[in-house]
Amino acid sequence: xxxxxxxxxxxxxxxxxxxxxxxxxxxxxxxxxxxxxxxxxxxxxxxxxxxxxxxxxxxxxxxxxxxxxxxxxxxxxxxxxxxxxxxxxxxxxxxxxxxxxxxxxxxxxxxxxxxxxxxxxxxxxxxxxxxxxxxxxxxxxxxxxxxxxxxxxxxxxxxxxxxxxxxxxxxxxxxxxxxxxxxxxxxxxxxxxxxxxxxxxxxxxxxxxxxxxxxxxxxxxxxxxxxxxxxxxxxxxxxxxxxxxxxxxxxxxxxxxxxxxxxxxxxxxxxxxxxxxxxxxxxxxxxxxxxxxxxxxxxxxxxxxxxxxxxxxxxxxxxxxxxxxxxxxxxxxxxxxxxxxxxxxxxxxxxxxxxxxxxxxxxxxxxxxxxxxxxxxxxxxxxxxxxxxxxxxxxxxxxxxxxxxxxxxxxxxxxxxxxxxxxxxxxxxxxxxxxxxxxxxxxxxxxxxxxxxxxxxxxxxxxxxxxxxxxxxxxxxxxxxxxxxxxxxxxxxxxxxxxxxxxxxxxxxxxxxxxxxxxxxxxxxxxxxxxxxxxxxxxxxxxxxxxxxxxxxxxxxxxxxxxxxxxxxxxxxxxxxxxxxxxxxxxxxxxxxxxxxxxxxxxxxxxxxxxxxxxxxxxxxxxxxxxxxxxxxxxxxxxxxxxxx
Numbered sequence: 001x002x003x004x005x006x007x008x009x010x011x012x013x014x015x016x017x018x019x020x021x022x023x024x025x026x027x028x029x030x031x032x033x034x035x036x037x038x039x040x041x042x043x044x045x046x047x048x049x050x051x052x053x054x055x056x057x058x059x060x061x062x063x064x065x066x067x068x069x070x071x072x073x074x075x076x077x078x079x080x081x082x083x084x085x086x087x088x089x090x091x092x093x094x095x096x097x098x099x100x101x102x103x104x105x106x107x108x109x110x111x112x113x114x115x116x117x118x119x120x121x122x123x124x125x126x127x128x129x130x131x132x133x134x135x136x137x138x139x140x141x142x143x144x145x146x147x148x149x150x151x152x153x154x155x156x157x158x159x160x161x162x163x164x165x166x167x168x169x170x171x172x173x174x175x176x177x178x179x180x181x182x183x184x185x186x187x188x189x190x191x192x193x194x195x196x197x198x199x200x201x202x203x204x205x206x207x208x209x210x211x212x213x214x215x216x217x218x219x220x221x222x223x224x225x226x227x228x229x230x231x232x233x234x235x236x237x238x239x240x241x242x243x244x245x246x247x248x249x250x251x252x253x254x255x256x257x258x259x260x261x262x263x264x265x266x267x268x269x270x271x272x273x274x275x276x277x278x279x280x281x282x283x284x285x286x287x288x289x290x291x292x293x294x295x296x297x298x299x300x301x302x303x304x305x306x307x308x309x310x311x312x313x314x315x316x317x318x319x320x321x322x323x324x325x326x327x328x329x330x331x332x333x334x335x336x337x338x339x340x341x342x343x344x345x346x347x348x349x350x351x352x353x354x355x356x357x358x359x360x361x362x363x364x365x366x367x368x369x370x371x372x373x374x375x376x377x378x379x380x381x382x383x384x385x386x387x388x389x390x391x392x393x394x395x396x397x398x399x400x401x402x403x404x405x406x407x408x409x410x411x412x413x414x415x416x417x418x419x420x421x422x423x424x425x426x427x428x429x430x431x432x433x434x435x436x437x438x439x440x441x442x443x444x445x446x447x448x449x450x451x452x453x454x455x456x457x458x459x460x461x462x463x464x465x466x467x468x469x470x471x472x473x474x475x476x477x478x479x480x481x482x483x484x485x486x487x488x489x490x491x492x493x494x495x496x497x498x499x500x501x502x503x504x505x506x507x508x509x510x511x512x513x514x515x516x517x518x519x520x521x522x523x524x525x526x527x528x529x530x531x532x533x534x535x536x537x538x539x540x541x542x543x544x545x546x547x548x549x550x551x552x553x554x555x556x557x558x559x560x561x562x563x564x565x566x567x568x569x570x571x572x573x574x575x576x577x578x579x580x581x582x583x584x585x586x587x588x589x590x591x592x593x594x595x596x597x598x599x600x601x602x603x604x605x606x607x608x609x610x611x612x613x614x615x616x617x618x619x620x621x622x623x624x625x626x627x628x629x630x631x632x633x634x635x636x637x638x639x640x641x642x643x644x645x
Contacts (some may be wrong), residue, residue: 021262022292022305028258032251035302039250042241044297045381048116048180057384061370062117069114069123075107077133082155088144089153092463092609098142101166104134105173106373112177113372113384121184128188131177134170135199141167144464148214148221153464161203163213165228165283168235171200172377175239197243205244208236209256217263223496226435227276227284229264231376233257234291238378241298254298261291265310269407272313275434277334278321279458282376285314286344290379293351306351315348319360320403321412324420324450329412331428331443333436333459335617336452340364343371343383346390356398363395402507409503411513413536420450425542427534429500429515432492439472439479439492441500441520442532446542446642453577453588454483454642455562457622460613474610480560481604481624485517485532485546489555490525498522502531511536526551540643547637559597559627559640561590564618567601567625575599575625576645590625591641598628 025031046053054062084097108130115123134140139156141164147153149162156162174196178185185192207213214221215228237257244250265288269275274284292311295303305311318340321329330336346361348354370383401417404410409429415422427444436459446454457476459466465474472494475481479492492498502516514533521527528549535543546559565577565587572594576586592599604622606615614622629638 020305020308021266022258022295023303029251029255031302032254032299035299036251036254037298037300038247039241039243039245042298044294044378045180045385047182048119048184051119054116057117058370058386061372061384062113065110065372066114066117069110072107072110073123073126075126077104077129079133080137085139085143085155088142088464089147092465094142094144094463098144098166101137101140101142101170104130104137105170108134108177109173109373109377112173112180115184116180124181124184124188127177127181128185128192131174131185131192131196134174135195139167140170140203141165144462144467147464147468161207163204163208163232163236165231165235167203168232168239169375169377171204172235172238174200175242176377176381179242200239200243204236204239205253208232209253216260218267222435223433224267224435225264227280227287230261230285230288230291231283233261233264234287234294234376234378237291237294241294254295257291258295261288264288268310268314269405270310270313271405271407272310272315272317273405273408273410274314274317275332275408275430276436277330277332277458278318278328278338279330279334280436281318282341282344285317286341286348286379287376288314289344289348289351290376293347293382294378312352312354315345315352315357316354317405318345319357319398320400320405321410321426322360322397322399323424323426323447324399325397327447327450327452329410329426329445330456330458331410331426331440332434332438335458336455337617342366342368343386344379347382347386356396359394359396360398362390362393363397365390366395402511404505404513406503406505409500409515411505411511411534413507413511413513415536415538422539423448423536423542424450425511425534425536427513429503431496431499432494432520433496433498437494438477438482439494439498440482440484441479441492441498442484442515442517443482444534444542444544445483448588448644452564455564455618455622456482457562457614458617460608460610460617462613463609466610474608475604476610476614479520480558481562483544483561485530486556486558486560487521487525487527487530487548488550488553488557490521492520493522509538511538526554542642543639544642545637545639549635551634553632553634557629559629559638561625561627561640562604563623563625564621565623566621567623569599575601586645589643589645591643592627593638596629596631596636596638598630600626600628602626 078100080100088094111123111126145164151157151160178193178196215225218224240253274281276284292305327336328338342361342364345357349357349361373380399418402413412426414424424447432439445456472478480486498520500515501519504514506512512535517530517532518527530548533545568576570576575590577588579587602624604624
């Protein structure tokens, strides 16, 4: 029965929205033969000799980058020790390896853009040294990711390269260096451009074309591809279009890239909701937008999905989940604080003709300005050449009163449309094998006046353990450290089978989101049904009510609540949430029935390697309240009410 259920879920996932992929044509290959611009004709951005073209770029940002590059002019290109490559498999620490890798990529990019801007040859020695140093590195990816490859963790095997997100980014960075500075590099030595192509061909083109990587489609690791798919494909596509001189092979690779991108796009929920959360929107929907933008440019508009409703919803998602200017709904590995990429939001909004996205993007562009990095080169270069029309757009943020993502089963509601005043609540159903999954079905978060009250911790620092079989040994990935119940001493389990059921939603003066959590727990939890309802009583309170029946009471059940406030019991039926130990008045209150619950709480100890990221997000002030169910009845109900004190 369980296998049949999993098959049903897989079918629902994989056939959701499969009516149209990126290319609405019988033959992708034939369309590319007819429409794909040649390498010589593909000029997405001006080359260095086009001084008029570069005069249209953001001069202020270019000047800033020039000054930063001048300060780096004596930078010595680092080598990555083998012991750093081994650290993730030995200690779980990916930091030292990753830091050098990212520094080299970032500095090369700075030097390339500085040289293109100034065009005096001052940075060419550093660029050549950087290219050569990077080409000498054994692996451009992060060795933490080798546990996803057949070679396994440890030192990388040069005979069997694995294409990960960092390797693809590095390839794209080198490809753009060759594109902008091709003649200058050839004047120094024709072996430089030749070396760039050789290394990218060996490390990216050949393994991506000849081996099925897990990020290319559904696999045992992911029921559908996550952000790695478009993230890698966009960078792979950059490199192919800029470097590959053999037109037949060029078309073959672009065809394959489109096929792989469809594996991400076709099963993506029609509601546009990212199960990876808003923290990953730039790397998921954002890099998918990058890839289709490149395809649009490289085919002179023949490939165009900007009017596709799912594609539109993937963009609109980022404005729909905003809690306020700085926070967003952060289930799964996403962090609650988010730095919005104003340029990406704006440009996506323009392409899909969404006024609210356009105004949201303009708001952040006007506030933060534009930036330049090597992570998503095409998007970043587009930002550099972004027309200043956004300065004449009224920057504005939009906050929906109610919204539900019906496919992903994420609900949100607030007291007043367009305002961060008062209550905001979000809750989720779904299933426990989403990308970057936490075991968190039935979880909810509560904000008041834009301030987090009841929270989802999100992710911490990524280590080798994060994406291993021991992922759920990390406390903040486990259901007992989410705002979910522990039932008969049993927590939720990972996997497609473990999911919320009987999802319902209604809105009005009271907005309600309800579900049955029985299938979120294994059989030994003994659940007949566990009906959970999250309700926003506008202007008054948020209530979480539960009605359940157990086949037997065989262990202790708790309702878990995570908060950054200090909890104290201020009455038999009331827990106060205090901002500081010295406060005499609570900021918020949690009302319970003392005849059905006993109150316990603890400060969460942050001592694990992954907790460094938690400390940077929340500080050392997270608490877990545990409401112990004491009625000892097989059939029971209880309610928790959250109010401003």
